[in-house]
Amino acid sequence: MTRKLTLLFLIFLLSFAPAAAEDADVEWGGTLVAANALTLPHLDPDKTTDSSVGQIMWHIYEGLFELDEEYRPVPHLAADYDLSDDGTVYAFELREDVVFHNGESMTAADVEASFHRYLENNGGGQTIAPYVEEAYQDGDYTFVVEFSQPYAPFLFFLSSVVANQKFVVRPAEIIEEFGDDVITEHVGTGPFQFDSWQPDQYVRMTRFDDYAAHSGPYFGYSGEKQAYVDMLEFRIIREQSVRTAGVRSGEYHFADQAPRDQYSIFQSDAGIEPWVVSPYRQSFLIVNMGHEPFDNLQVRRALQLAIDPEEMGLAVVGDPDFWQLNPSLFPEGHLWHVEDAGEDIYAQPDPEQAEALLAEAGYDGKPIIILNSREDEIESRGALTLQSQLEAVGFNVEVRLLDRATVVEQRSREDGYHLHFSQFLSPDPDPQVYQAWMGTDKWIGNWDDEDSRKMDAIFEEMLITTDLEERYEVVRNWQHAFYDLVPYVKLYDFNQLRLTTPTVQGYSNFVHPTFFNVWLAE
Amino acid sequence: MGQYVLKRLLAAIPVLAVVAVTAFFITNVTPGDPVRLIVGDFATEAEVAQMRAKLGLDQPLPIRFGLWLQRVVRGDLGTSLFLQMPVTHALVQRLEPTILLALSGQFLGVLLGIPLGTAAAMHHRKLIDAGAIVASLAGISIPSFLMATLLVSVFGVQMGWFPVAGYRSFSEVGFGAVYYLVLPALTLGLMQMAILARMTRSAVLEVLHQDFVRTARAKGVPRTSVMLKHVLRNAAVPIVTVFGLSFAALLGGTWIVESVFAIPGTGSLAVTAILRRDYPVIQGTILFAAGIYVFINLIIDISYAAFDPRLRDR
Numbered sequence: 001m002t003r004k005l006t007l008l009f010l011i012f013l014l015s016f017a018p019a020a021a022e023d024a025d026v027e028w029g030g031t032l033v034a035a036n037a038l039t040l041p042h043l044d045p046d047k048t049t050d051s052s053v054g055q056i057m058w059h060i061y062e063g064l065f066e067l068d069e070e071y072r073p074v075p076h077l078a079a080d081y082d083l084s085d086d087g088t089v090y091a092f093e094l095r096e097d098v099v100f101h102n103g104e105s106m107t108a109a110d111v112e113a114s115f116h117r118y119l120e121n122n123g124g125g126q127t128i129a130p131y132v133e134e135a136y137q138d139g140d141y142t143f144v145v146e147f148s149q150p151y152a153p154f155l156f157f158l159s160s161v162v163a164n165q166k167f168v169v170r171p172a173e174i175i176e177e178f179g180d181d182v183i184t185e186h187v188g189t190g191p192f193q194f195d196s197w198q199p200d201q202y203v204r205m206t207r208f209d210d211y212a213a214h215s216g217p218y219f220g221y222s223g224e225k226q227a228y229v230d231m232l233e234f235r236i237i238r239e240q241s242v243r244t245a246g247v248r249s250g251e252y253h254f255a256d257q258a259p260r261d262q263y264s265i266f267q268s269d270a271g272i273e274p275w276v277v278s279p280y281r282q283s284f285l286i287v288n289m290g291h292e293p294f295d296n297l298q299v300r301r302a303l304q305l306a307i308d309p310e311e312m313g314l315a316v317v318g319d320p321d322f323w324q325l326n327p328s329l330f331p332e333g334h335l336w337h338v339e340d341a342g343e344d345i346y347a348q349p350d351p352e353q354a355e356a357l358l359a360e361a362g363y364d365g366k367p368i369i370i371l372n373s374r375e376d377e378i379e380s381r382g383a384l385t386l387q388s389q390l391e392a393v394g395f396n397v398e399v400r401l402l403d404r405a406t407v408v409e410q411r412s413r414e415d416g417y418h419l420h421f422s423q424f425l426s427p428d429p430d431p432q433v434y435q436a437w438m439g440t441d442k443w444i445g446n447w448d449d450e451d452s453r454k455m456d457a458i459f460e461e462m463l464i465t466t467d468l469e470e471r472y473e474v475v476r477n478w479q480h481a482f483y484d485l486v487p488y489v490k491l492y493d494f495n496q497l498r499l500t501t502p503t504v505q506g507y508s509n510f511v512h513p514t515f516f517n518v519w520l521a522e
Numbered sequence: 523m524g525q526y527v528l529k530r531l532l533a534a535i536p537v538l539a540v541v542a543v544t545a546f547f548i549t550n551v552t553p554g555d556p557v558r559l560i561v562g563d564f565a566t567e568a569e570v571a572q573m574r575a576k577l578g579l580d581q582p583l584p585i586r587f588g589l590w591l592q593r594v595v596r597g598d599l600g601t602s603l604f605l606q607m608p609v610t611h612a613l614v615q616r617l618e619p620t621i622l623l624a625l626s627g628q629f630l631g632v633l634l635g636i637p638l639g640t641a642a643a644m645h646h647r648k649l650i651d652a653g654a655i656v657a658s659l660a661g662i663s664i665p666s667f668l669m670a671t672l673l674v675s676v677f678g679v680q681m682g683w684f685p686v687a688g689y690r691s692f693s694e695v696g697f698g699a700v701y702y703l704v705l706p707a708l709t710l711g712l713m714q715m716a717i718l719a720r721m722t723r724s725a726v727l728e729v730l731h732q733d734f735v736r737t738a739r740a741k742g743v744p745r746t747s748v749m750l751k752h753v754l755r756n757a758a759v760p761i762v763t764v765f766g767l768s769f770a771a772l773l774g775g776t777w778i779v780e781s782v783f784a785i786p787g788t789g790s791l792a793v794t795a796i797l798r799r800d801y802p803v804i805q806g807t808i809l810f811a812a813g814i815y816v817f818i819n820l821i822i823d824i825s826y827a828a829f830d831p832r833l834r835d836r
Contacts, residue, residue, distance in 0.1 A: 048562075049562025201786050245675065245679045
């Protein structure tokens with residue numbers, strides 16, 4: 001009997017062993033200084049399309065849903081949810097242990113107030129709003145959203161990591177106080193609470209001791225998060241060389257957007273830990289289909305065949321550690337990754353066929369304007385590489401590299417450009433966001449013909465297909481149609497380089513720099 | 523004297539008016555659209571139009587100019603399109619670092635430049651003179667971003683004596699703020715030193731050969747006394763002119779150093795505003811810089827009278 005009890009006791013102890021070992025490594029306290037190249041107009045992520053605001057403030061604010069490692073929405077401030085059989089009514093059960101930084105418990109009244117402000121002010125919310133019939137609390141811990149039709153991307157928008165899409169919960173009284181104005185009093189539910197902001201200098205946050213952690217596996221913003229450091233300071237340092245020098249001298253623990261061309265130097269430096277962030281972004285060539293010659297599908301196909309994304313990746317990004325070919329519009333491992341997208345087309349340049357197609361389409365040699373920002377090296381180098389590839393098949397090309405404000409103005413004009421490089425976040429939460437970018441008269445494509453309406457029809461189907469497996473088939477069709485109709489040309493996926501000092505422990509390499517479960521080993 | 527100051531103040535009005543008109547029109551006719559930057563990449567045309575109307579940018583240019591001028595006359599420079607705060611507030615917020623940086627840069631410049639220039643003149647065509655010329659040429663020729671990077675890598679990264687970048691205000695950390703100012707001030711100071719040393723050298727050289735200096739020496743006045751009371755005082759007018767103008771240039775031109783050292787001053791405010799076409803801030807910072815020039819010129823003119831009694835009665 002005693003032996004059995006001893007054995008049981010040992011098994012009991014062993015069952016705690018991994019957690020205990022993990023906890024033993026952790027060191028609490030200290031100030032983590034992260035150097036970032038940010039331009040923060042204010043700190044309300046619902047009121048700006050600048051992604052840097054979200055990156056910082058989502059340490060303080062949390063979503064009803066967050067994304068797991070497959071980029072699938074999982075409940076976070078919600079405990080669970082129920083979707084009606086017709087796919088129009090979502091009933092969210094809320095966690096009852098969530099406490100705001102002002103000490104008050106989160107209830108459905110707070111979620112309801114935050115949700116109405118989200119629909120009015122946030123870009124994602126405004127996209128959803130036309131489909132929402134009603135949103136209301138049903139008791140203290142149930143929140144209900146009724147749609148006028150099935151709306152498949154709903155949870156993906158709520159948990160999005162793209163700027164100006166995610167839904168976060170704030171206390172109802174804060175919503176009442178600020179209404180549609182920019183919120184300047186920051187009360188959230190996250191592991192960090194707001195401390196101070198000095199414009200163009202720093203944003204500081206401290207550990208929230210009463211944080212009620214989720215118990216799920218940690219990834220990005222979801223699951224079990226903890227603030228181990230006493231203070232987290234985002235220092236705003238726009239000069240890349242200064243961020244790097246700061247990590248070298250130990251003044252900063254983290255630097256965002258480090259120079260990729262110095263990767264091998266960082267690897268051999270014992271005082272620096274380099275992190276290659278992948279998936280990060282994908283590079284696209286946006287095509288103006290509003291007028292000649294790219295209103296002609298044959299010319300767009302010639303364009304696709306003229307481009308060699310591999311040569312472009314080497315010329316523009318360089319080190320193969322920082323870019324990869326990927327035909328799908330989502331990275332490998334992502335829920336919406338389509339393995340066979342662009343089969344037989346993607347990254348298979350054929351200049352001879354391109355030349356033949358161009359001649360057949362009757363291209364008259366009018367100059368093609370590539371319009372891009374000169375400040376962004378991915379865009380400016382890309383434009384110059386593309387120029388040589390296109391000229392090789394007979395396009396007459398003019399490159400215009402201007403400052404961003406002028407580019408944004410010129411590309412909004414129908415005759416302002418022909419081709420334009422753009423970068424999209426690789427792990428976008430939902431393919432539906434592309435509806436705003438490619439389709440009839442969407443974004444700057446000026447696309448309006450039978451083909452654009454084919455694309456619209458696919459997005460409409462995607463919108464109402466709530467079953468994930470069925471929706472995957474629609475997404476697959478869409479990615480195939482992307483290669484058939486060539487509204488854009490997918491180039492390559494590229495990565496970012498971040499640096500930490502060796503004292504930074506527990507850092508995980510997410511698309512945004514996040515400092516949950518990170519401690520300083522001093 | 524009072525009348526002289528008043529005259530100079532009145533003369534400043536047309537200068538500022540010309541600057542205001544030029545700043546407004548150049549800013550507003552430059553290509554680039556702040557509205558599209560504010561609403562983001564994927565806003566609809568209706569959203570763009572709504573934002574344009576909200577910011578008053580849908581009005582014809584002359585009307586916008588009239589409205590802006592009315593406010594400027596009352597001391598209101600408008601509201602930033604991006605920062606969501608009045609331009610005067612944004613300027614005041616960023617004035618402390620710029621002024622401290624310019625003052626400390628100028629202080630170092632004077633501390634090193636005037637003795638160096640004087641020594642060079644006193645030892646004309648000797649080793650000290652050659653050394654001073656080389657030092658001042660280097661100070662003028664090395665671009666400030668290069669100097670800043672060199673100082674950061676030596677004193678910030680290698681030695682670890684000073685922070686590589688950043689700023690802390692006096693209200694926040696007291697005299698600890700100096701620690702953050704040393705490297706940027708040195709970057710500016712070396713440049714100022716070069717300018718002041720060159721001007722001091724030539725001004726002193728010119729005065730050194732005047733009759734009254736020879737007479738003073740012949741009378742047996744000690745060398746230091748001759749230098750301080752006769753030479754430097756008479757050489758002061760051109761030195762003060764360069765001192766004042768270079769200080770004004772510092773206040774308006776610290777932006778490279780502010781960018782490299784991540785100092786949130788008026789220079790970085792202006793650069794960010796230009797990049798995103800924040801019209802009220804661009805116009806406000808230009809007017810502010812022009813105001814500084816006018817004010818410092820006034821101070822220089824008044825100081826001439828202090829150094830040269832002949833100018834007092836004019």
